[in-house]
């Protein structure tokens with residue numbers, strides 16, 4: 027039997043991240059410990075410069091910790107390089123950015139299949155993309171270009187793109203930061219639906235108090251440290 031579900035989705039052990047800016051050294055994370063369990067829905071809050079983005083980047087393997095270890099479902103992310111790192115990210119991580127980052131010259135459906143294009147998949151890429159576009163309510167726009175969509179619609183395309191490889195974790199860095207309140211709420215509803223439906227672990231960095239208030243797990247950061255983790259009983 028697999029012990030997949032017994033492993034934390036994310037285990038951060040004594041992680042310090044130091045950036046060297048010319049002569050100065052800046053510790054973006056200072057001896058951070060954190061465990062997130064499979065299927066958790068987590069928000070990360072804290073003032074600007076608290077280290078929230080750095081935390082997500084380290085989980086995704088975009089950045090390496092200066093000290094300490096990051097495990098994702100038991101995989102030591104900081105030890106991976108090159109193809110192994112790319113394969114890890116493909117299988118485990120979907121990333122949603124504040125600025126959507128869609129390719130303007132490609133249609134909606136083409137943007138969604140980009141991550142799986144160079145890969146052999148057991149599913150039909152276009153069928154899967156259509157299913158995901160249906161789930162985010164955008165099937166009717168599959169042949170539109172991103173520039174023809176509203177901000178909220180573009181973020182929904184970005185969510186479908188993040189989901190196409192069936193990742194175990196979605197990391198979202200201020201996914202509603204560029205959207206008005208009600209559009210932002212819809213994006214969060216979609217992420218909650220994905221969390222319920224597929225048991226995908228979701229970690230969202232947000233400045234939005236309303237979103238964080240309703241989150242079952244809340245992580246509070248300040249000055250590169252985790253101040254508190256609150257889990258609803």
Ligand SMILES: Nc1ncnc2c1ncn2[C@@H]1O[C@H](COP(=O)(O)OP(=O)(O)OP(=O)(O)O)[C@@H](O)[C@H]1O
Pocket residue numbers: 045046047052053054072073074075076077078079080081
């Ligand atoms: N690539 C980098 N090079 C140098 N310093 C960096 C880099 N990325 C982040 N930092 C520094 O690390 C600290 C933490 O940054 P980070 O972006 O993680 O904070 P944040 O909590 O996400 O802030 P915000 O809410 O403003 O996005 C900041 O002081 C920042 O200046």
